[in-house]
Amino acid sequence: MAMDTDTAVQLYMLMFGNVRVALAIVRLDPDEPDMSPRVVDLNPAARKISGQLSGDSGSRGLDRYFPGLFDAGFSQICRRISGAGGAVDLGESMVGESYYRTQVFSLFNGYFGIVFTDTTERKRAEAEIAQLLAKVQRNAANLEQRVAERTLQLEEINIELDSFAYSVSHDLRAPLRAMKGFAEILLEDQSLGETERTQYLKRILSAAQGMDRLIQDLLAYSRLSRQEILLQTVSLEKVVQDAAQQLELASGAKSYSLEVTGDFPEVIGHHAVLVQVLLNLLTNAIKFIPKGATPKLRIWAEQTQDHCRLFVEDNGIGIAREHQERIFKIFERLHSIESYPGTGVGLAIVRKAVTRLGGRIGVDSRVGEGSRFWIELSRGR
């Protein structure tokens, strides 16, 4: 397409002046090739960038117009492409808060064109994406860790369940085997005397009773796990009173002394559950006693700002340090059923209950020197 020079100049000037891409025309001084190229012309977009960079528009050096964008090596690059032609992408530079990408290409005769692109927005978007990505990754890692933790928990629960099922079946089968065995002997052995027959029948009966107790305890334990417990402010004084009264009924003819000392605050808990907890501890205290000794029990409370500890102390047989954690586990029994009867569920119930009430339980004890159980609850407000 033919065009006269005037029209062409006018058109190119307009284009240079109006295009939104920042353009500069510079010239490398052949006498001083190491100096920064001199600015021949800038289009308005390039002036704007120079303004943003607080460039010195009165000077002629490119490095002064665009401080920070062109380093000392720029002249060398220009010299290199002035012979061979072509363009060089100078990459991205950060000046202040903004990013610019610059390209330089050789025109002719020591003149060069420079294209500036403001990449600040894109850069910001990229940073934002990177940040979001990092956050996603952090979340994913977090999630993964939580999954791992939960899996571990579930595995532990599974192991616990396995051992629970094993213990339940073992402890339930023992009385069944006894009933079956004695019944077989009773049926088949005609030579048994009356005393032996009665004795065997009594054993069947006591096996059945033991089994019943175990099932009741297991039900109580599982109820505690499932039942909704509404936490309330409870008078610990009333709890102690009620438990003491129930102990009197439960202990039958067994003699013991119970000393209740000091004040009992209000705590966060559940009255009936707490009475059961305390009663279990008290029943244990009068059960695990050296032969012939009279159980001496003492109950008191100590308070801190937020918590209250209820202590139950006895003069019983005590618990060796190495067994003190075990006793709270279900079906753990430190002593033979003959010396100290029980289902092995009582303290497990106590711990489960205290945990459900948001409290803690522990014991200080030495063999032969009695035990001091404590439960810690939040104070009522």
Place this chain on the structure above:
Amino acid sequence: MSYVHHTVLVVDNNEDEAHFTRLALQRVGVISPVQTVSDAEEALSYLTGQGSHADPESRPPPVLLLLDLQLPGISGLELLAWLRRQPVLKRLPVIVLTSAGEPGQMNRAYELGCNSYLVKPSSFNALLVMMQSLVQYWLSLNENPEVWTAAGSLRHADSAPEGAWRRDEADLGA
């Protein structure tokens, strides 16, 4: 067949089960009174003649130990491990007689050196059959090791011809 000088020591925490084992052993001809202890600690004092078992009259030396693994306090496996560490008592044949246990329990018992592992049957008649085979093998067929002196106390480890065996052991280790 009856077995006169064959004291069997039963270690069982459950009185009913101990009673069945005792009764079954009697029924299949074990005339020497079957001795029963209810936990590992009592078994220890029985075997070493201490505490309530200091009187040799009250503790005829056992030729066989029937061991339940579910014991309160020191477990049956722990008792077995202790026994196998003793210089002379480690010779005593130990037959585990226990209710079906946790997986791994049986292998552990064999590793610790039990001589046989039996699971308590759920019926008394089955227990009778089991005890019948048990005494036929362990009290009649089997040659029992020397554990006790004629007076009923533990032998000294040195008095037994053990040197050759020790050398073998050393060779195996090398």
